Amino acid sequence: MKHDKDGHPLIQRYSANERSNHWITAIAFILLALSGLAMFHPATAWMAALFGGGQWTRILHPFFGIVMFVSFAFLAIRMWGHNRFDEGDKQWLKQIDDVLANREDKLPKIGKYNAGQKLLFFVLIVSMIALLLSGIVIWREYFSAFFPIGLRRFSSLLHAFFAFVIIMAIIVHIYAGLWIKGSIGAMVRGTVTYGWARKHHPKWFEAVMKGNEKRGH
Numbered sequence: 001m002k003h004d005k006d007g008h009p010l011i012q013r014y015s016a017n018e019r020s021n022h023w024i025t026a027i028a029f030i031l032l033a034l035s036g037l038a039m040f041h042p043a044t045a046w047m048a049a050l051f052g053g054g055q056w057t058r059i060l061h062p063f064f065g066i067v068m069f070v071s072f073a074f075l076a077i078r079m080w081g082h083n084r085f086d087e088g089d090k091q092w093l094k095q096i097d098d099v100l101a102n103r104e105d106k107l108p109k110i111g112k113y114n115a116g117q118k119l120l121f122f123v124l125i126v127s128m129i130a131l132l133l134s135g136i137v138i139w140r141e142y143f144s145a146f147f148p149i150g151l152r153r154f155s156s157l158l159h160a161f162f163a164f165v166i167i168m169a170i171i172v173h174i175y176a177g178l179w180i181k182g183s184i185g186a187m188v189r190g191t192v193t194y195g196w197a198r199k200h201h202p203k204w205f206e207a208v209m210k211g212n213e214k215r216g217h
Contacts, residue, residue, distance in 0.1 A: 010191040011208055013112075019190055021075045028068035029170060035061040036163055062139050069132050076125055082112040083122070088203070089115035109203040116176065120169055127166040134159040 014022070035057045038047035048057040088108040092099065092115040098106045099116070113121070137147050137155035144152055177183040182196045197205035 009194055011194060011197050011205070012190055013186045013192050013197075014190045016190065018075070018078055019187055021071060021078065022187055025068055025071040025075055028064055028071060029166075031064045032061065032068055033163075033167055035064060040160065040163075059141075062135055062141075065131065065135050069128055072124065072128055076121070079113075079121065082204075083118045085115070085118060086111075089118060092116075104199060109206075110201050111207075112201055112204040114201075120173055123169050124166065127162045127169065130162040131159060131166065134162070
């Protein structure tokens with residue numbers, strides 16, 4: 001059993017593969033956001049210098065998108081089972097005022113992810129699919145010639161809309177990670193303390209403890 005520097009026992013929340021998968025997706029997202037913003041408006045065109053100029057930005061952006069989509073697909077498959085909604089999640093959403101006030105003792109027991117994290121998960125899935133499909137339609141080098149101009153124009157608007165949605169969703173994701181102390185550390189180190197797990201995700205903590213007992217740990 002692992003322990004932190006103060007001797008407290010630790011629980012593994014994410015494996016090395018899950019963490020690598022997450023950070024590949026995160027890096028690809030940052031590259032996508034910067035290159036996309038560089039092409040979106042003259043005020044942000046200076047960002048193209050980060051990628052070697054406008055031409056290289058246009059070339060690299062869709063490939064960054066493919067990397068992010070594939071990486072996220074693997075991540076979504078890994079996390080799907082823990083992101084299905086149940087009755088406790090409905091109650092959690094009804095008590096959003098308790099969530100915002102950090103009155104976690106009044107909330108229903110939470111599994112590995114709370115309802116907010118699950119909503120984010122599905123927003124990301126929808127956004128990723130929409131960005132991929134619209135991106136293919138407007139990818140001039142390879143595909144856009146196969147589609148009518150009206151569909152290309154609509155896809156451009158759709159692409160911009162879901163780019164905005166996913167950027168906002170990731171900002172919320174980062175804020176929530178900073179708000180709940182220890183969340184980002186879990187994705188860096190892969191482990192959390194018993195106290196953290198019991199406080200923020202008691203249902204998951206109990207399941208892990210039962211699993212450890214069965215394995216004789």
